[in-house]
Amino acid sequence: MILINMTNPLTLILMLIITVLLIFLAQEVKKSYIGAIALFGFLALLIVHVFQILTLSEEFRTLLPVLSRCIAIDFVFVFITFFSYLWVDDIETKVKGKKSIDSSLDWFWKKI
Numbered sequence: 441m442i443l444i445n446m447t448n449p450l451t452l453i454l455m456l457i458i459t460v461l462l463i464f465l466a467q468e469v470k471k472s473y474i475g476a477i478a479l480f481g482f483l484a485l486l487i488v489h490v491f492q493i494l495t496l497s498e499e500f501r502t503l504l505p506v507l508s509r510c511i512a513i514d515f516v517f518v519f520i521t522f523f524s525y526l527w528v529d530d531i532e533t534k535v536k537g538k539k540s541i542d543s544s545l546d547w548f549w550k551k552i
Contacts, residue, residue, distance in 0.1 A: 443492065444485065446513040447506055459517065463524040470536075472529035479521040486514040 446452060459478055466474035489510045496504065532538075 443503065443506070444488070444510070445506060446485075446510040452513065455517065459521060463521070463528070466524070466528045467531060470528070470532045472525055472532050475521060475525040475528045479518065479525050482514055482517040482521055486511065486518060489514060 444451075446455065462478045463475055466472060489507055493504070493507050493511070496507070
């Protein structure tokens with residue numbers, strides 16, 4: 441069974457660095473789809489980890505705690521990348537002068 445172990449400290453640090461660099465790149469070029477790439481990547485990773493838990497055989501039951509922690513870490517990364525996508529999208533709409541479809545988070549962005 442192939443497992444992308446997000447609980448490994450080195451993997452976790454590398455994924456965090458890549459995520460921060462993608463968010464920074466998206467903010468600099470003001471393109472929200474770059475942040476969406478990271479978001480969809482972590483959503484795909486979350487789906488893979490859930491699928492691995494659902495199809496886990498008896499011989500790999502020892503991996504259940506590791507997979508559960510991986511899913512929790514995936515949720516944290518999805519949360520971070522989702523809000524960063526919304527933030528960069530807000531920046532992009534202000535720069536291009538477009539009206540945002542939903543501006544219900546304006547109170548949140550003003551406090552940041």
